[in-house]
Amino acid sequence: MSDQRVYNFSAGPSMLPLSALERAGSEITNYHGSGMSVMEMSHRSKVFMKIFEETQDKLRRLMNVPEGYQILLLQTGASGQFSMIPLNLISKTGKEDYAVTGNFSNLAYKEAQKYGQINLAVSSADRDHCYIPRQEQIKLDPEASYFYYCSNNTVYGTEWDYVPETGNVPLVCDMSSDILSMPVDVSKYGILYAGAQKNMAPSGLTVVIIRKDLAGHELPYTPLMMNYQTMIDKDSMYNTPPCWCIYMLGLTLDWINEQGGLEGMEKLKWQRANMLYDTLDNSRLFQCHAEKGSRSGMNVTFRTGSEELDAKFVQEATAAGFVNLKGHRKVGGMRASIYNAMPVEGVEKLCDFIRAFDQNN
Ligand SMILES: Cc1ncc(COP(=O)(O)O)c(C=O)c1O
The missing domain is CATH 3.40.640.10 (Type I PLP-dependent aspartate aminotransferase-like (Major domain))
Structure with a gap:
């Protein structure tokens, strides 16, 4: 990941593969x-x-x-x-x-x-x-x-x-x-x-x-x-x-x-999503909006139950380079959109951040 790029959890428009952006840049x-x-x-x-x-x-x-x-x-x-x-x-x-x-x-x-x-x-x-x-x-x-x-x-x-x-x-x-x-x-x-x-x-x-x-x-x-x-x-x-x-x-x-086609995408999808759901399920503070068995591999919705704490989470996450985590106004809380181009490493680091926030609050 190039130095100034953030982990962008936007629901859309959202992250595109870095190699695609770089190629477009070189051909622009x-x-x-x-x-x-x-x-x-x-x-x-x-x-x-x-x-x-x-x-x-x-x-x-x-x-x-x-x-x-x-x-x-x-x-x-x-x-x-x-x-x-x-x-x-x-x-x-x-x-x-x-x-x-x-x-x-x-x-x-x-x-x-x-x-x-x-x-x-x-x-x-x-x-x-x-x-x-x-x-x-x-x-x-x-x-x-x-x-x-x-x-x-x-x-x-x-x-x-x-x-x-x-x-x-x-x-x-x-x-x-x-x-x-x-x-x-x-x-x-x-x-x-x-x-x-x-x-x-x-x-x-x-x-x-x-x-x-x-x-x-x-x-x-x-x-x-x-x-x-x-x-x-x-x-x-x-x-x-x-x-x-x-x-x-x-x-x-x-x-x-190059990533193994749609089978490759599916593997990465659940690798990212399961890691994030496990972290949230094992926390004290966070609950997921979606019921188990219906959870999305692309958009993970969660909240603490306190609007103040949710806002603090979003603010601190942004400062740490995890951006666009605020949930949609209809659901509130947070939403991490982890589409194909989100690197697994981005979710690993977000999970570390969630665990630290969970301990400190
Ligand atoms: C599932 C789904 N359908 C439709 C839309 C609307 O897309 P558009 O803005 O291209 O009209 C969105 C936008 O987020 C979406 O997530």
Whole structure:
């Protein structure tokens, strides 16, 4: 880790692999002899098209994306998908199932209500989203056009440890905060998507992986830019795509491959997370928000029970070089976001800090 860099526990945008940043830095004014920065290139130029195709290809291989699926590299933001999904998918039956297990699935659920009959298939709001419901708690409508869930709840710090079984109803998943942290079987999903700014690239890019037969059934008033079929037909280039972010994604994917791919990421994920949960569970002062069995490997939410002590913790941690640990206002306390690019050493040092704070307070 270079000298002045801090351990950044931000929920997003968040740490990127140092090697990716350094490579981008070394190429920033003159990319591969082109005489210009990737930021300055036409998205239709040969040199950028190569970056674009190679990045798509790297992602396809890393995630083992099957035939019949398209990888879209869009500008919508993950929140844009809250609208794009119902606009494109609901026409089949006019009904949709939503699992609300946190802040962002709740926002998606509310947005979808504009477009049809939305069934709340399951919710964890009864206990402040501290757990992930089990399969048998989900009330599925076999006539739903799709079932929607969010695999990792960034704000509350819970993560689905299974893929819900929905029969013939297509599965739609927001993987914004745990994509590329483990292997996933893409063939189980109709659509999976993620904002880039946690595990992939700078903000401004949204990756959507869609089973192509689901597109082309949009509601008649669907905005052109929100039509999956438009973006499939134009290979994400109906308009200018987020070129710089796509380039950065390519560099992050190279780094992931060097770390042993998604199996490597999954090992590191639980190495970091288990170390942190063990430290918190063995402390006198700290309690975790998420219930055991539902805990996220990416966002660890915890508190002391005293707002004053929480504030003191955040302040002292910041001074010691552990930044962005303040929890989301909906949960309070602290949140350590430990995405792919967080070095294991960063979590080891945070654990030392937690143990010392626990003893001294
Ligand atoms: C799980 C999840 N979904 C959606 C979003 C919203 O992302 P965006 O800001 O790209 O719209 C976030 C942002 O933190 C998130 O964590």
